[in-house]
Amino acid sequence: MVKQLIECVPNFSEGQRTDVIEAIVEPFRERKGCGLLDYRADKDHNRLVVSLAGESGPIQEAVLEAAKVAISRIDMERHRGGHPRVGAIDVIPFVPLQNMTMEECVELAHGFGRRYHEDTGVPVYFYEEAALKPERKRLEVIRKGQYEALKAEVTNPGRHPDVGEPKLHPSAGATVIGARKFLIAFNVNLGTNDIQVANEIARAIRASSGGLRHVKGIGLALESRGLVQVSMNIVDFEKNALYRVLELVRTEARRWGVPVVETEVYGMIPAAALLESASYYMQIANFDPKQVIELRLLQMLGDEDT
Amino acid sequence: MVKQLIECVPNFSEGQRTDVIEAIVEPFRERKGCGLLDYRADKDHNRLVVSLAGESGPIQEAVLEAAKVAISRIDMERHRGGHPRVGAIDVIPFVPLQNMTMEECVELAHGFGRRYHEDTGVPVYFYEEAALKPERKRLEVIRKGQYEALKAEVTNPGRHPDVGEPKLHPSAGATVIGARKFLIAFNVNLGTNDIQVANEIARAIRASSGGLRHVKGIGLALESRGLVQVSMNIVDFEKNALYRVLELVRTEARRWGVPVVETEVYGMIPAAALLESASYYMQIANFDPKQVIELRLLQMLGDEDT
Numbered sequence: 001m002v003k004q005l006i007e008c009v010p011n012f013s014e015g016q017r018t019d020v021i022e023a024i025v026e027p028f029r030e031r032k033g034c035g036l037l038d039y040r041a042d043k044d045h046n047r048l049v050v051s052l053a054g055e056s057g058p059i060q061e062a063v064l065e066a067a068k069v070a071i072s073r074i075d076m077e078r079h080r081g082g083h084p085r086v087g088a089i090d091v092i093p094f095v096p097l098q099n100m101t102m103e104e105c106v107e108l109a110h111g112f113g114r115r116y117h118e119d120t121g122v123p124v125y126f127y128e129e130a131a132l133k134p135e136r137k138r139l140e141v142i143r144k145g146q147y148e149a150l151k152a153e154v155t156n157p158g159r160h161p162d163v164g165e166p167k168l169h170p171s172a173g174a175t176v177i178g179a180r181k182f183l184i185a186f187n188v189n190l191g192t193n194d195i196q197v198a199n200e201i202a203r204a205i206r207a208s209s210g211g212l213r214h215v216k217g218i219g220l221a222l223e224s225r226g227l228v229q230v231s232m233n234i235v236d237f238e239k240n241a242l243y244r245v246l247e248l249v250r251t252e253a254r255r256w257g258v259p260v261v262e263t264e265v266y267g268m269i270p271a272a273a274l275l276e277s278a279s280y281y282m283q284i285a286n287f288d289p290k291q292v293i294e295l296r297l298l299q300m301l302g303d304e305d306t
Numbered sequence: 307m308v309k310q311l312i313e314c315v316p317n318f319s320e321g322q323r324t325d326v327i328e329a330i331v332e333p334f335r336e337r338k339g340c341g342l343l344d345y346r347a348d349k350d351h352n353r354l355v356v357s358l359a360g361e362s363g364p365i366q367e368a369v370l371e372a373a374k375v376a377i378s379r380i381d382m383e384r385h386r387g388g389h390p391r392v393g394a395i396d397v398i399p400f401v402p403l404q405n406m407t408m409e410e411c412v413e414l415a416h417g418f419g420r421r422y423h424e425d426t427g428v429p430v431y432f433y434e435e436a437a438l439k440p441e442r443k444r445l446e447v448i449r450k451g452q453y454e455a456l457k458a459e460v461t462n463p464g465r466h467p468d469v470g471e472p473k474l475h476p477s478a479g480a481t482v483i484g485a486r487k488f489l490i491a492f493n494v495n496l497g498t499n500d501i502q503v504a505n506e507i508a509r510a511i512r513a514s515s516g517g518l519r520h521v522k523g524i525g526l527a528l529e530s531r532g533l534v535q536v537s538m539n540i541v542d543f544e545k546n547a548l549y550r551v552l553e554l555v556r557t558e559a560r561r562w563g564v565p566v567v568e569t570e571v572y573g574m575i576p577a578a579a580l581l582e583s584a585s586y587y588m589q590i591a592n593f594d595p596k597q598v599i600e601l602r603l604l605q606m607l608g609d610e611d612t
Contacts, residue, residue, distance in 0.1 A: 005603060035606040037599070053603055097599065182599075189591075246588055262591040271577065271600045274584045281587035282552055285495075285568035291344060293313070293403070293488075294577045297359065298604045300341045 006105065007037075007095035007182065007268075008059050012048040012070050013085050015041040020073045021048055027065035033058030037268055046081025047090070051268060053097060060112050063092060064119060067175075071120060076147050076173040084143045086150050087122065087173030091139065094130075094179045097270070098298075105179040106130045113163050113177040120172070123154070123164030127178035132162050139176060147173045184234040184273055185266035186242060188249045189227045191259040195219055198228035201252045205230070205245065212248065214240040227261060237270070243277035271295060311404035312411065313343075313488065314365050315573065317396045318354040318376050319385050321347040326379045327354055333371035339364030343574055350528055352387025353396070355491075357574045359403060366418050369398060370425055373481075377426060382453050382479040388526050389537075390446070392453045393428065393479030397445065400485045411485040412436045419469050419483040426478070429460070429470030433484035438468050445482060446514075446522070453479045490540040490579055491572035492548060494555045495533045497565040501525055504534035507558040511536070511551065518554065520546040533567060543576070549583035577601060 014020045021041050028036040028050060037051040050066075052059050067089045074088035094112070096105040109130040117124050131137040145153065151168050153159045160166045161174060168174050190198060198219030203209045206217040214236035220229045230249055234240055250260055272289060279287045289295050320326045327347045334342040334356060343357040356372070358365050373395045380394035400418070402411045415436040423430050437443040451459065457474050459465045466472045467480060474480050496504060504525030509515045512523040520542035526535045536555055540546055556566055578595060585593045595601050 007599065035602065037602055053599055054606070097603075243588065260589060263589050265590055265593060265597055267597065268599045268602075269597055271598050274598065275580055277588060278580045278584040282549065282583060283566060283569045284571055287571060291571055291574055292577050292580065293343065293359065293574045294604050295600055296341070296343050296574070297311075297403075298600055300359070301604070 003098070004056060004100040004104070005054065005098040006056050006059065006100060006108070007097050008052045008063060008092065009095070010050050010052075010063055010066065010092045011085075011090045012050070012066075012074070013046065013076065013079050013081065013088050013090055014048050014070070014074050015043050015046040015081065017073075023069050023073060024048060024066050025050065027062045027069070028052060031058055031062055034062045042083070044081070045083035046079065047083045047085070056094075056108055060108075060115075063112075064116065067116065067120060067122075071122070071169070071172045075171045077171060079147070084140070084146055085173075086125075086143050086147045087169070087175045089122070089172065089175045091127070091176045091178070092116075093128065093177075095182050096179070097182075102129055102179060102181070109177050109179045116175065116177065117163045120169070121164075122169045122172050123161035123167070123174045125174060125176045126162045127176050128180040130178040136162075139178075142176050150174060181236050181238075182270050184237050184242065184269055186232050186234055186245065187264040187266060188230045188232070188246065189222065189225075189261045189263065190230070190253060191261045192228060192256070193221070193226045194256075194258075195221050195228050197253075197256045197258050198230050200256070201230050201249055202232075204252045205248050206232070212240045212245060215245055237273045241276055241280070242273050243280040246277075310362065310406045310410075311359060312362050312365065312406060312414070313401040313403050313574070314358045314369060314398065315401070315489075316356050316358075316369055316372065316398045317391075318356070318372075318380070319352065319382065319387065319391050319394050319396055320354050320376070320380050321352040321387065322349050323379075329375050329379060330354060330372050331356065333368045333375070334358060337364055337368050340368045346573060348389075350387070350526070350530060351389035352385065353389045353391070355573050359574075362400075362414055366414075366421075369418075370422065373422065373426060373428075377428065377475070377478045381477045383477065385453070390449050390452050390524075391479075392449050392456050393475070393481045395428070395478065395481045397433075397482045397484070398422075399434065399483075399489070401488050402485075403488075408435055408485060408487075415483050415485040422481065422483065423469040426475075427470075428475045428478050429467035429473070429480045431480060431482045432468045433482050434486040436484040442468075445484075448482050456480060487542055488576055490543050490548065490575050492538050492540055492551065493570040493572060494536045494538070494552065494559075495528065495531075495567045495570070496536065496559060497567045498534060498562070499527070499532050500562075500564075501527050501534050503559075503562045503564050504536050506562070507536050507555055508538075510558045511554050512538070518546045518551060521551055543579045547582055547586070548579050549586045552583075 033055040039050040113124040202217040205211040217232040339361040345356040347354045419430040508523040511517040523538040
């Protein structure tokens with residue numbers, strides 16, 4: 001049987017207390033079938049982002065365990081932080097990686113959401129591809145007004161949770177669970193300290209102001225380096241290929257006579273995104289990811305195991 | 307115990323007759339411990355390249371079986387094709403992939419070569435790391451003049467095989483067996499039918515005529531497409547990066563006013579080669595292969611096994 005692989009990126013509302021962060025991460029360590037790729041706590045956001053990859057069974061078990069730790073240690077009544085949130089376990093997105101369709105991932109999110117509610121009593125909203133109401137595709141709609149507003153408004157039919165009674169958990173709030181594509185964080189650093197240039201380029205290329213459909217972007221100053229950055233999220237790299245995003249930034253930068261100094265892939269990236277871009281620049285015809293020996297070995301090892 | 311993994315890339319002199327190609331490939335299918343990564347037949351080259359990865363025992367068994375099929379179906383007296391060759395089974399390189407040294411791989415090649423000759427009667431030359439004479443490190447020295455010349459010259463002491471009597475097999479010629487690093491077959495197709503242009507470019511970029519140290523190259527006509535090709539082997543992609551090879555070809559092609567129409571990665575390629583080239587063209591700073599999700603998964607699965 002073919003092994004299905006997913007990514008899961010649970011976000012917890014704790015980015016300051018080291019002992020709590022370590023206790024939440026503990027269930028993800030040394031666990032067969034659930035690989036801990038990365039975890040990052042941000043003090044200002046007061047938030048912990050964990051990246052996992054592996055098989056859906058072990059990942060779900062580990063996330064449930066970690067959620068119970070978070071519920072026992074985080075009190076949303078006292079939580080303050082710069083990042084929007086509605087619960088101690090704020091969001092849990094599942095991402096199909098290998099041998100899995102988005103539909104299967106949506107099913108997984110729904111099944112997990114029901115079990116999560118049964119086990120913890122925390123009400124659940126489904127978002128992105130797993131949304132049951134069209135407006136809930138967008139996370140910002142579900143999180144509108146954050147924990148503090150949702151506590152009162154959850155009784156309005158339009159804000160009822162998808163799983164659970166219309167009231168929040170007294171200390172853990174609510175959790176937003178979903179399925180989405182892999183998100184790539186991609187930054188382009190420009191050889192100028194003029195933030196206007198980065199802002200103009202971001203405006204030209206991002207969806208919200210009429211650019212590429214699946215790209216979000218802002219301009220940022222990198223003051224310590226005397227550079228500015230176009231900081232982007234590519235939410236569908238299969239439709240807005242990385243090379244196309246970069247070439248559009250390069251095109252816009254030329255208008256300002258500003259060079260691209262370097263780029264940065266922030267965090268994890270699927271092999272396909274880089275392979276497609278390599279194929280573009282190198283004019284490789286009919287390239288098949290199955291030609292990459294590590295990808296084939298991964299497939300073979302996966303097949304042998306089950 | 308740690309699993310030793312090798313790659314093996316037998317090349318057969320048949321790229322046209324579908325039934326023969328399928329019969330040769332058959333022993334590699336559904337075989338435990340021997341994964342069929344890829345096989346490609348090229349009509350103009352009249353050649354079949356099979357890529358295998360797995361454990362050395364099962365791979366050797368399967369290659370012997372396939373060789374016997376090739377011997378029974380291919381007659382070198384009637385073979386024509388654009389690629390240099392000396393036998394029905396032309397070359398069999400073994401490549402260490404995981405938990406194996408080059409020295410162990412050389413031993414494996416020598417042992418296999420002796421058994422191969424016993425079983426088939428085909429004389430064997432050892433090349434690259436497995437060469438027993440320094441000049442035979444280079445495949446082109448062994449294949450000089452190809453099958454047609456070797457048939458006569460095999461009686462010269464300098465061209466005696468390393469295993470077997472000094473005469474070729476009457477229909478299957480000779481086989482060159484060796485151990486080497488991972489070899490990337492990379493072709494660049496040019497928008498002209500002037501073979502001179504491909505020859506000149508090959509001359510400019512290959513080691514033997516003063517070009518890049520770890521690149522071999524020849525010009526070939528792709529008659530069915532009206533194009534010519536610079537057909538290259540990159541024998542150490544860590545030292546001669548793929549993008550650098552391509553940019554040198556592009557530079558030389560400009561001299562002739564000839565466009566690069568497309569390129570081709572023929573057979574398997576290690577992820578690192580494409581990631582390095584993607585990083586170059588995209589100016590990605592400080593890129594770490596551990597950021598590629600599939601490479602992390604492979605590492606995790608491999609660790610679990612042992």
